[in-house]
Amino acid sequence: MFVMPPELRENAPASTNSAGRRSAVRERPVTHRRKAAGPGPHRLWARLLRTVLTRLSPADREVLRLYLLTRIGIWITAYCARWLFPANRNGHDAASVFAPFQQWDWYHYLHIARDGYFPGEAGPWQSGWDNREAFFPGFPLALRAAHTVIPHWTAAGLLISFTAGAVAVLALARITRLHLPHAHAGRRAALFLLLSPCAIFLSVGYTEALFLALALPAWLAAQRRNWPLAATLTALATTVRVSGLFLAAAIAVHFALTARTHRDWRSLPWQSLPALPAALYSWYLHGHTGDWMAWKHAQERGWYRNFHTPWEAWANTWHNAFTGTQTTEYALMFQAELLAMLIGLLLLGTLIRRHQWPEAVYIGLSLCALGTSYWYMSIPRATLLWWPLWIALAAWSLRTPRITTAYLCLATPLTTLFALAFLAGRWAG
Structure with missing residues (x-):
């Protein structure tokens, strides 16, 4: 075997192996950097969530934890209601996970979001009309927008209420x-x-959560005298x-006082801006029905919301609650209406x-609207919108700690009963 002398070895070129690669001198491999791909949608949402959470105070985060626990x-x-109260009592399979949330007014919002108010030239001039124009367009529009991202209509509605x-x-x-x-x-x-009795309506595809998500920040802005944002x-x-x-009207009174x-x-x-949506909606309905108050007349046809004096409304509700003219479930709901009033x-x-x-104006107008129909309807649900009630209860409980225990026990x-009544399809109010 030939051995290269040492004096020649220092100046000799590096040897190559059978593959032709240089073995004595290691060169840094040439790498091609890939163009960084943008973050996926889930990362964007996670980043947005982290940004929002970092801007919240510890008290805010505690409220959100409480909110999440009550949603769970x-x-x-809802999961138990699917199994305990099936539509077919002799069935062996539970309904869809979304079935408990697909009740009553949900179908009105769904039909409006999917088909519009007057599909195929249909309208109140036809028999069997569902009076969908009684419902304002805000929630159906939000539902239609959410549906572009979430294909399942019910899931989209639940996400709106959860976020709101x-x-x-x-x-x-x-x-x-x-x-x-x-x-x-x-x-x-x-x-x-x-944990209020009608809290279930904050979790389903109804308008209460979305309304509060806009109304309460508006009131907060008014308290801080940010009138353009409030309006x-x-x-x-x-x-x-x-x-x-x-x-x-309540914010206008607050403006005048402060x-x-x-x-x-x-x-x-800016105080006149809130009247614009109602005016535009009335104008839209007039263009299709010739009636400027079509939404009000739809409520009268479908839900007996024609005007009666407050004592007539009370008497009619009392009659249906306690004289045995209604089935037991309807009688119970009429009793709840009286208590809520x-x-x-x-x-x-x-x-x-x-x-x-200002708060008195808001509550007073709400009671006038709800207490001057043929009978009381949806007043227990309306209590969710009475934020002065929850603040007053909080103040009372801080002065008298026993109030919290009494409230939770009663x-x-x-809350459980009303939630099951709705989720099982037995709600009547």
Whole structure:
């Protein structure tokens, strides 16, 4: 074997192996960097969620934890309702996971979002019409937008209410902290709302959560005298429910009582903005039906919301609650309507006594609208929208700690009962 002398080895070129690659001298391999791909949608949502959470105070995060726990409780109740109360009592398979949430008004919102208000030239001039124009377009529009991302209609509606509910409880907690300096005041008000008897309607594809997600930040903006933001959010709330006009009246009263500077009064024209959505909706309905108040007349045809004096409405509701003319489930709901009206009147009296005039205007207009129909309908659901009630209960419980225990012991059974009544298709109010 030939061995290269040492004096030649130093100056010799590097040897190559059978593959022709240089073995003595190692060169840094040439790498081609790939163009970095943008983050996927799930990463964007995760990043957005982290950004939002970092901007929240510890008190806000505590409210959100409470909100999430109560949502889990609702979902557990819905899961059990599928098995305990099937449509076919002799069946062996539970209904779809979305079936408990597909009840009553949900179908009105679904039909509007999917088909519009007057599909195929159909309308109130036809027999069997579903009177869908009684429902304002805000929630159906949001549902249609969400459906472009989430193909399942019910899932899209549930996501709207889930997201809106989180915004609503955060706003309620912040409003409460403006009135009550106690560290746990905001969480206490959120707890009372989330465990109220009709809290199920904050979790389903109905308008309550979305309305509160707009109305409560609007009220919070008004408390901070940000009148343009308050008016804009109130206008959006009016697209969801006519109750937005009651909120607009309350904010207008608050504006009149608190406007001091010339800069405040320059914001006066903003107070008329919330009336615009209702006017545009009436104009749209007039173009199709020739009736400027078509939405009101649809409520009269479908839900007996024609005008009666308050004592007539009370008498008719009492008659249906206690004289045996209704089936037991309907009689129970009429009894709940009477109790909710009494709570509303007591709340109104408390607000007047404390000279909380804007809140009194909001509650008073709500009671007038709900208490002047043929009979009471949906007043227990409307209590969800009475944020002064939850703040008043929070203040009471902070002064008297036993109130919290009493509320939870009395309200929790009703909350479970009403949730099961809705999820099992037996709701009657």
